Each structure stands twice: as C-alpha cells, then as structure tokens.
Amino acid sequence: MRNLLIFAVASIVMLSAPAGLAAGEVNLYSYRQPFLIEPILAEFTRRTGIEVNVVFARKGMIEKIKSAGANNPADAILTVDIGRLDALREADLLEPVDSAVLNANIPANFRHPDGLWFGLTTRARVALVSKDRVTPGELKTLADLADPKMQGRICMRSGKHVYNIGLIAAVIAHDGEVVAEQWLRGVKRNLARKPQGNDRAQAKGIYEGVCDVALTNHYYLGKMATNEQKPEQKRWANVVRVQFFDQNGRGQHVNISGAGIIKNASNKADAVKLIEFLASDTAQSMYASLNFEYPVKSGVKTHPLVESWGSFKIDTLDLEEIARHRDAASRLVDKVRFDFGS
C-alpha cells in the first residue's frame, strides 16, 4: 500500500513539468493543423523573439477553457471557420481587442464589431466541375445544384462538416428555412453517392467518373494541382475547373479562418502582437502562397494559380448571420437525411 502511494506521488511529481507560462511566450489553441501554420509562427518568433506554444484539437476546446477558469493558460485561439469563433463568443470566452493595425488591415465585414474575433483569410466554397462533362453555363448558381439536370452528378463530403454547415447556414440566412429545405432535398436527390471523404476525395470522384460536380473549398484545388509528392492528385486537378457560384446574383459564399484573444489571457499583449502579425503583409502573403487562401488584407497578392481562376463577386452576407443559422443548418441536414444518401 505504502509503495503504491510513493509510486503515485512520484508519478505526479515526474509528470508535472511546469506549464509554459513563461513571459515572452504565447499559448495558442488551434483548430488548424500545426504543420500548416508552423512556417508562419516560426517567422513570427524569428522577428519578435516571442515563442508560440500550440495545442491542436478540434473538440473540447471551449470546455477546456471554461474548466481552467481563472488559471486558463491559453492566450489566443485559431479556427478554420466562423462557427467556432461565434461559439466562443457566445460562451463569453473572447476578450475584445482594439488594435489600430487590425482595424486597418482587416475589412470590417471580416471582423467582429467589438474586436472579439478577426478573420485572417477567406476561403470560397466553390464547385469543381468536370472539364469534359459539364458545359460552360450549365452550373452557375447554388440553386442549380438542386436542379434535376444535375441528377446523380454531384459529389460532396458529409453535410455535417463545418464547411458545408456554413454554406447551408448561408442559404438559410438568404432564403429562409422553407426554401433552404427544398433546395437541400434537391441537392440530396442529385448526389452521385452517399456523402463521404474529404474535399479532395470529391475531386477524385470526378476523375474516377463517379460524378461531374464536386463541392470543395477553393484552396484544395491549388494543393492538388501542385502536389509533387502525390502526382495522382495533379491528375485529379487536371480534369476539373473552378466554378464560382451566383456571380450574377448575391455572390460566392465565403467563410473565414480567424483568431481571437481568450478571456483571462495571461499574455494578452504578445497574443495581440501575434494576431497583428498574422494580419500583416508578410503572414498574409505566406497564407496565400503556402495554403492558396485569399488574404483578407487588401493589396496582398493571392497565389498566381488562384489568381488564374479569376476574381469573383463575394456574397456580402454578415458572417455572424451565417453563424446564427448553424444550428438550423445542422438540423436541416438531419431532417432531409442528407448524409444517408439518395
């Protein structure tokens, strides 16, 4: 018994290495995969001498911040869509920031009015369409996805994925739930297969002849088209072209990747510096060149490949409005049994 106790105590002592609370370090929770942002964070550290410690997870972050209470060690959080940022805001876990740099670099429609969160890049949820099997003009609007002419031709990942929830929420915000439901039922009827896989797998579906139209975030095409290590992805990219939605109407739906400062942050000053850096010319062009995303800061060039797909008209719908309809969107996906396939 006594041995066991000693063992237990020793165990705790050995593993309780001091948490990274040292001055000059920023602790970051990230919904983004670290390998995507590491070069940018490294550049930040090189310039400022401020170290950035990261925890990457996609679940339980809100609960983790809440349970830590006053001792919360995290300073900032990075997300890949507006939904998580809004959930953090709703849980009252974000600290308002008033930064002249951020206000100047980020257009007002991509940041919270009180500075609770900041969009850093935008990503367009576009259609990749088969060069051979989809004629120009055949698919121009989101509504076309529900048209009978698309029967059995669409590939999509799960309707419950955050990217699709954002898109469906935008449709609800524009057209109301009744119309959105009819639309979603139509899209479901047109699916070539049960929703599955990630965004790249949908483009692969076109290459394999399973479907003609794939719904994906735009940057995946850039990643596939330039993938030297997996040349098969270049072949997938080769058979498709980008189609932006609703260019004669309300414009293309976009979502953001963004950041916010967490309440009780012990190193708020440096965390703000980090977000300011992420919104600077340097980091913004790194986002564009490394990950093919659209920078939010005007004047920063997008990747030449992305540039070649043309400019497009953005749907100016308020991002918070999209976030508000996420719950309804998720319920709609259940209601039409979208993920069970046609």
Added chain:
Amino acid sequence: MSAVIDQFQRGNAAAGLWTAVTLSIGALIAVPLLSVLVIAMGPADGIWAHLLTTVLPVYVSNTLWLMLGVGIGTITIGTSTAWLVTMYRFPGRRVLSWALLLPLAVPSYILAFVITDQLEYAGAVQSSLRAVFGWTSARDYWFPEIRSLGGAIVVMSLVLYPYVYLLARAAFLEQCFALFEVSRSLGRGPFTSFVTVAIPLARPAIAVGVSLALMETLNDFGTIDFFAVATLTGGIFDVWLNMNSTAGAAQLAVVLVTFALVLVVLERVSRRSRRYHSTSSRVQALPDYRLARGWGIASTIWCALPVALGFGLPAAVLCNYAAEFYAVTLEADYFRYVWNSVRLATWAAAVAAALGILLAYGVRLAPRRTIRGLAELATVGYAVPGAVLAVGILVPLGHIDNALDELSRGLFDAPLGLLISGTATGLVVGYVVRFLALSYRTLDASLTRITPSMDGAARTLGCGAGAALRRVHLPLVRPSVITAALLVFVDTMKELPLTLILRPFDFDTLATFVYQYASDELLEESALGALTIVAAGVLPVLLMSQTIAHSRPGHR
C-alpha cells in the same frame, strides 16, 4: 463464495479499509461519468424532439447492427482461432499463436484508411479488375461500397477480435481437458465437444472479451466517421459541435452508457448461477491433436487470414508509405513523440494495473451486490467516446486545480497554475480513468477462477486480507496482471481523442502527431509515426502471448 469470505470479513478491522479502498477507486473512475451526467442535466433546447423525428432511429439501428456485427465477428474469429492454436498441431501454429494478437497494436482508424485505400476505385483491387475487364470508369461496373456499415464491421472485427482471442485462449489453457476427453470418448465429435463443453466452460472469459470489444465499438469515432456510418457516437459529436449543445450531447452520451450497461448486465447474466473455479488442481499436458493434412492447412489459412488482414496489410502499406514520406516525420520532433508516448503508456499501464487489482480484489472481499454493482457502473465509462470522457475529466480536474492554486496562493503566496490538468499528469489521470475498466475486467475475470477456499485457507492460517492478496492471489493471477498492464499500454499508445484534449501546450505524442495529418486523410505523410505506434505495440503483444502460454503449469 460470499458466505465464506463474509466470515473472515466480520470482526476484521481491515475490512473497513478494503471497502474504503474499493469505493475510492470506484469513485475515481466514476467521476468523469458523473460529471457527464451533471452536464446532461442542463437544458437541451428541444434537441430530443428534433432527434426523435429525424435521425435518432437511424443512429440507434446503426449502432445495434454495428454491435451485432462486431460481436459475431470477434466471437467467431477470436474463439475459433484460440481453440485451434490451443488444441491442435498444424503448420505455423507456434507463430500464429502469438501473431493472432498483433492486430491489437493497429489503431482502427489506420486499418480503416488502409483497407479503403486498397479497395476503393483507385486501389489495387479495383484497378486490377478494370485492367482485366477493360472498364474505364466507376459507372461501368458495380463494386460494394467500402465506406459503409459493412466496411466498419469488418475493420472493427479485425482489430478487436484479439480481446476475445486473448481471454478465450487463456481460458482454454486453464481448462481441464479431462472434461473434453470424456466428451470425446462418449462419442461426441471434436466440433460438438468444442461447442458443448469447451465454449460453455470458457464462457465468462469470452463474455468479458466480447464486452470489451463492444465497448470499444461504442466509443469509436474515427472509424465510423471515416466510413460515414451515422451512429450514436457520431450523433454526440454532431449535437455537441454543430448544434452547440453540450447538454444535449451529454444526454446522448447517457443513452450510449445505457447500451453499455445492457452489455454489462448481459455479460453478468451469462455467468449467473455458475461458478467457474477450477475444481481440480491436477494439470495434464495439452493433448496436441494432430490434424489431417487438409484440415491442417485449412486451419493455417483460417488463423493466418485475420493476422494478414488486421496486421500484415496495414503494416506493409504503412512501410511502403513510410519509405517514401519518412522525411515529414523525421523533420518533426519524432523522437520526442516516441518518448512521450512510451513514457505516458508505461505510467498509465502501471497505475491502471495496480489500481485494477486492488479494485478487483476489493470487490471480491465485499461481494455484496452494491459494491460489485458500483464497480460495474464505474467501468462502463469505457464505452463513452474519449473526447466526451475528456470533458468529464476536465471539469472536476479544473475545480481541483483551481482550489489547489487558491490554497497555495493563500498559504505560501505561490501560484500553482493548473497543477494536474495543465501538465502531462492530467493525461495519465485520464488514461487511468479511461482504461481502468480494461484492467479491472481482465483481473476480475481472472480472480473469479480462484476458488474461495484458497482465501479460506490463507485466512485460517493467519493471513490478513492484504497478506492473502500478496502471498496467494497475486502469484496466481500474475499473468493476468501483466496482461492487464500490457493491454493498457497498447491502448494508451493508440489513444487519441482524450490525448488531444487533455495534453499541455507543445506536447505531442505519436498519436496526436499522426492525427494532424490523418484528420485530413493524409496518412501517408505521417506513416512513419503510425508505423511506430504499431511497432511499439508488437513487443507488449509478444510478452502477453508468452505470459499466457506459460500460464498453464507444466505447459512447455
């Protein structure tokens, strides 16, 4: 049994201590489950009305089909192979007897990825079919959907059958073969004797193995998400993250727990009114029936198939990827991830095995229904998805840490920060809480096989409860203690959801490193990491097999 032990318990001052130990360990594992229950008390904004009219029936039916499929799959593979390698001599038996445990080292999401990779359109199988028949596109022919309920059942059966195999083999080895031979000499065929004598005798062990496999089935998210199968676990995450309702998610988790409770009750019912203590202390050498050549080769194939599919295939594919993409892993802090994983798994295994034996023995000493019931209840947390359990652990840990911090600030003016939940200690606590069920169930099943007259003898000769455990029970169940520790070790190496949430800053394990790629279906880039997880599981699995093989006195 209870009557005998009760006698020793009465008037024994130490009995109170044992009850306290048992109850506090039970409480420790029950805490996260209780905190999930507390969260479930919150308002859920009409989520049930919504779920009932839309997807809940599908969640429930998919979950039940999955459990049925995996149950049948693991029992069929696990018991048949265990029986063959224990009783018969056929080509490759010696190697297969340990190789059959290897799939245990493969995380199910990795097998899911690899099998899909091979069987999907661009994979080796369909590519060859197209080449042979001249098809040019997916529209030219029909091929079964891999990302489906069926696919999930196959993958989970392949990685989970070792639980049944492990426990069934141990039980077969401990069986008295005289009974089997009596059955044979009375004219029953080998198969009938297997079904009517050997299986009923091994039933408690098989039931434990299958209940562990099914609890893992219930808590799995990675595989069912990859195969796009809507189960209760998937529903929990949907309600939690998409509908932003922690309370609703916790309520669904409670439904999941009731499924697990039904499992536990079924397992207990299958043991009811039967005691499976060894009645004879005579041990004879195993019979080693030699199989006719055709049957021998058939047995080899039957036993080699699950090893090939559940271990050989993923290991080969990972090796292949690793040879090409090793740089990504090595450029990262690979060796530190290995060190972190191994260190955590070792601690978790040691603590879980130690607490597991104390709990199982405590329950044995106090076989009143309430205490046993509490222990059973506490261990159903194993069926809860790791991420949910993690939140259940975070909440009480946060309270404890903040209270400690306040105390320390008040007394010594020294802030402690998050002493447990902010450090790797929180992870070990999490693993122990999650995997104690594994070690408790293994050890409980093993202790049950020791006849209570042993306790009686030890206590009449003047041993206290603690001394009896140390001098009588521990030596007898030592193989099972080692097995329990190794099971926890292997499972901790693979553990992902709880690790992701509970880990401190800049703290990666092999599993979390692999996940940042695998979460986007980029397994190739992290193949070396995944391969290391598998490889690190091989050694414990070999040790486990050694331990079991030597558990039969006189067995070579």
